[in-house]
Amino acid sequence: MDDLFAPPDDAWQRVSPALARMRHVLVVLVAVLALVVLVVLALVLALPLGVWLSLVVVVGALAVLAWVQAGRNARRWGYAERDEDLYIRHGVMFRTLVVVPYGRMQYVDVHAGPLEQLFRIASVHLHTASPGTSARIPGLPASEAARLRDRLTSLGEAQAAGL
Amino acid sequence: MSEPERPFRRLSPLTPLVRGFILVVAVLASTWDDVLGGGNIGPLGWLLLTMLLGGAVYGFASWLRTKYWIESDELRVDTGVVSRQSRRIRVDRLQGIDISQPFVARLFGLAELKMDVAGGGSREGSLAFLPLREAEELRAALLSRRDAVRAVEAAVEAAEPGDGASPAAPPAPVPERIIATLDPRTLIVSLLLSPESFAFVFAALFFGTLFAVVGNLGGVAVVPVLIGFALAQLRRLSAYYGFTVSETPNGLYVRRGLFEKDAQTITLARVQGVVVSEPLLWRGFGWAKLDVALAGYARSADSDGRPSASTVMPVAPRPLVIGLARRLLAEAGSPDPDVVALTPPPLRARWVAPVRRHFLFSGAGDGLVVSREGMVTRRTHVVPHARVQSLQLRQGPWQRRFGLADLQVDSPPGPVRVRARHRDAREARALLQRENDVARRARAARSPGPGLTG
Numbered sequence: 373m374d375d376l377f378a379p380p381d382d383a384w385q386r387v388s389p390a391l392a393r394m395r396h397v398l399v400v401l402v403a404v405l406a407l408v409v410l411v412v413l414a415l416v417l418a419l420p421l422g423v424w425l426s427l428v429v430v431v432g433a434l435a436v437l438a439w440v441q442a443g444r445n446a447r448r449w450g451y452a453e454r455d456e457d458l459y460i461r462h463g464v465m466f467r468t469l470v471v472v473p474y475g476r477m478q479y480v481d482v483h484a485g486p487l488e489q490l491f492r493i494a495s496v497h498l499h500t501a502s503p504g505t506s507a508r509i510p511g512l513p514a515s516e517a518a519r520l521r522d523r524l525t526s527l528g529e530a531q532a533a534g535l
Numbered sequence: 536m537s538e539p540e541r542p543f544r545r546l547s548p549l550t551p552l553v554r555g556f557i558l559v560v561a562v563l564a565s566t567w568d569d570v571l572g573g574g575n576i577g578p579l580g581w582l583l584l585t586m587l588l589g590g591a592v593y594g595f596a597s598w599l600r601t602k603y604w605i606e607s608d609e610l611r612v613d614t615g616v617v618s619r620q621s622r623r624i625r626v627d628r629l630q631g632i633d634i635s636q637p638f639v640a641r642l643f644g645l646a647e648l649k650m651d652v653a654g655g656g657s658r659e660g661s662l663a664f665l666p667l668r669e670a671e672e673l674r675a676a677l678l679s680r681r682d683a684v685r686a687v688e689a690a691v692e693a694a695e696p697g698d699g700a701s702p703a704a705p706p707a708p709v710p711e712r713i714i715a716t717l718d719p720r721t722l723i724v725s726l727l728l729s730p731e732s733f734a735f736v737f738a739a740l741f742f743g744t745l746f747a748v749v750g751n752l753g754g755v756a757v758v759p760v761l762i763g764f765a766l767a768q769l770r771r772l773s774a775y776y777g778f779t780v781s782e783t784p785n786g787l788y789v790r791r792g793l794f795e796k797d798a799q800t801i802t803l804a805r806v807q808g809v810v811v812s813e814p815l816l817w818r819g820f821g822w823a824k825l826d827v828a829l830a831g832y833a834r835s836a837d838s839d840g841r842p843s844a845s846t847v848m849p850v851a852p853r854p855l856v857i858g859l860a861r862r863l864l865a866e867a868g869s870p871d872p873d874v875v876a877l878t879p880p881p882l883r884a885r886w887v888a889p890v891r892r893h894f895l896f897s898g899a900g901d902g903l904v905v906s907r908e909g910m911v912t913r914r915t916h917v918v919p920h921a922r923v924q925s926l927q928l929r930q931g932p933w934q935r936r937f938g939l940a941d942l943q944v945d946s947p948p949g950p951v952r953v954r955a956r957h958r959d960a961r962e963a964r965a966l967l968q969r970e971n972d973v974a975r976r977a978r979a980a981r982s983p984g985p986g987l988t989g
Contacts (some may be wrong), residue, residue, distance in 0.1 A: 469928040502924040502945035
């Protein structure tokens, strides 16, 4: 079933489990925020208890769904560094497999937002001359991100193919 | 403070007038009556005249301070009245030079030289305005100088002598051979039969009946739609009028325009892919349109009614368009996109795209990846293997149920977008792997010589 998105060689290199943790934290934060809003709404609008409770249930259900989905999605990220190209796979519902030849890379970005820094992870973004290339690997441990960036950059220079 | 020891040249002294033409006309028009009338032109008139005078002084000073000359394989441009700038444009970095004549400039026989510089992506250098003859001479001089410099560099690099992409560039004059022209009749007919006309007739009928039913304004409602449509088509007409494609040692040279004249060189080494469009109503005539994607020339196709610079031929018989396409794909060995075998998605794709399935084709062949889609306007997207940036396999949940997937070929920004949609999933994955290998070999083959073997 999954052979369509199977790794090119033996196995995918996985991203850090911290990515799933970070996304779970995000889900919880948003859910808590939604609950606070609901409480405020209930106090201000004097909602009937039934309506209020069903809203809470809906928010809770959504949060659980998001929790599960965020975890599955985070675990699904995989990449494979090969001699001449990089494979990236991601997505659970909408699946994508990208192949970027090193010779096509224009530059490599490493990005770590505040929350990512808290979890000591970063994302690496490969840019080609095409804006359509969606080659991003989130949730790499900071050291691995730096290593990958350096490796990609040097490989990209060695194999640069011009436009 | 380094004064040029070389003889420099100046822009046309009419430059400030052309730049401020609108202002000049406006001021003169608004104050002329008063001047003739009683000499009393009022405070506003004085203000405008002062502005005009100030503008004229500034314009003159700017003209005086703007100098350009060619020195040690660089085009140097000094500008600036208050703070001075000195720009250097390396000749070997020039990708192309376009000559454009905005309407006012054309009235005075002037032209603007736009230099396209590698790496920048945007137009970095522009010289406005020069007498047309001078602009053409400068353009030819810069281009031949560039080719000479590049030839020397290639010789120094000395790997293999064949800079195969462009057939040995002779430095001296620029011989020009016209290979395609567009006659006005074809252009007008093609505009009347374009998809926009289709849309217009529908809109007119829809709003016409709507208003006829609701009120008695049937005719009136159509007017704004008609005006919008007419304006868009007139804009195209004036932009594409006199379209001429000619062959030069530097690539294809495209000239066009009725009021505003534009000229543009398409350097073959920058071609990333082509699109052949065939609107429904043109197919009876066997007509097609050709667009090209160029590196660093991020302009999209003619979509929102704006004529686009990516167009290589607005309308022509299909064989001619294919011929031009093959010329543009010279780097891939001038393959014929029509020879690439295109196959439709499997039958079960009807559950995902019941109607569109019949209009989706894709295939990879000698030197090219090709996909075709579109019901009303059939578009054939073509990318040489050597120009593939990256590849993507995509699958949504609904596609997964039927074992289908999309394969997308990423290209630099432009009109070209090859996508093999709703293919059998295994086939798509195999295609991804194969295309990746073929593209790698094609890239590798490009450096020593022309990648003739696909």
